[in-house]
Amino acid sequence: MNQAAQYIRRELAIRLVRAFDAGTLRDEIDNIPVKLRPKNEPSSRCCIYHDRAVLKYRLMALLGYSIEDESDEAKTLASYLDDVVRDVAEGKDPYAGLEHKMAPLSVCGPACSGCPDAKVVTTENCRGCFARPCMYNCPKKAVSIVGGRSVIDQSLCIKCGKCVAACPYHAIVKTTVPCEDACPVGAIKKNEFGVAQINFEKCIFCGKCFNQCPFGAVMERSQLMEILLAMKKGEKLVAMVAPAAAKQFPGTIEQLLTACKKAGFAEVMEVALGAEKTTRHETAEFVERYEKDPKMIMTTSCCPAWVNLVAKHMPEHIDKVSLTPSPMVYSREIMKEKDPTLKTVFIGPCVAKRSEARRKDVDFVLSFEELGAILAARNIDVMSCEAYPLERPAEATARNYSHSCGVTEAVIAEAMSRTPDFKLNSKQINGIDKKSVAMIRLHLMGKIPTNFLEVMACPGGCENGPCSLR
């Protein structure tokens, strides 16, 4: 988790909202990088000028632009801002004509360090010992002793790491490219300029690279500006707050809902109400599939990174994913039934939800960080807010959707209440990574007996999502 990048993102977002509210954003926005990295003060990268350049790109992503789409390096943030303001006022999508209009992630080339390719090398800690475990444990005979020291032949090495584990002196290290390492599907690779590039055909928007890059070079494209403009225009926005919010902000979820109301949302709701509907439908769907074919396997559908994974990388298994709409989609339905003029804003810790929202007509997605920035800029203290008077609190099982196993438990409870002797053989995939992708395939091919597979892209569930606050 790159905390330095987290804090700088949040600080920029707070400054952006404050200046927006004060009506000074257009005048100030190009000065924010200078304000944050003044001369004669320490820099985070090679120099303050490099820092300022990266900060400019961070602001560009906050304005909603993909950094890959930059065609004019001299274009100021103020003129990017003008474009967004104009397009939103005319009711147009500000990013419509751009190549990466659908991609919620973007790599900032100037921030990317172009990490050297992963390899296993012997360091000077090597003692050239008599036992030579590095040599004897290497399955490819890539290690030899030259001049009293272990040397690895890179043309033979398969980077298995056996020598790294075997060396008693910790003298062999495996260097990595953190983004490539973190990506479960091989979607991020260095391009011809040595800069990381995301292949959006493959990317499932799980957000692992976003969190793992030590240089903070992967950025999330925000809809903050569109939301602020919609609020200012007087549009009725509804804050649909994901169950994962419970442990994110100080105070209770009811206090957070009041805070959203104070921040300018016309309506608020907890997405857990949508999760209740997901539970009912998912259970019914399971029973129906089971009665048709007792040997079937069904997977959950509420994690959008998981749905992206199946759709893009194992389309042959797509029929095993439940067709039940996610809690976000049900929440949208509930609010639109109440008032069709409402604009829906999903508030959560997830990058992939941005791709699901576009497919399912949810107007905007706001991350917890961005919501926090709005609250901070508007001096709304969650802990001091009164509890929002809910019509009724959502069911406990629905509020638990944000943990790993939460969906399974909800479905089991629901199934038991219908048919007490129900047989649900559930398994969970707690976090999508390179290894668990292989496990998922085994499950879907029926090699591991199960009929209900829950997959969550983030270990522990949504509450540890890429944009969570802790």
Add this chain to the structure above:
Amino acid sequence: MDKVTVEICCGTACYLLGAARLMELEANLPEELKGKVEFEAKACLGMCNDDRLGG
């Protein structure tokens, strides 16, 4: 020595910018300070609106 109380601002701005982590101090106190310091989460202490503090 009297017990020292440290108030940690958990107003939204501070919370976002690191106060959430400061609350973990309590669990990580060095042996000699254990039992001598207590931490209290406070609603916004108003520092975030002070320009001199980086407002």
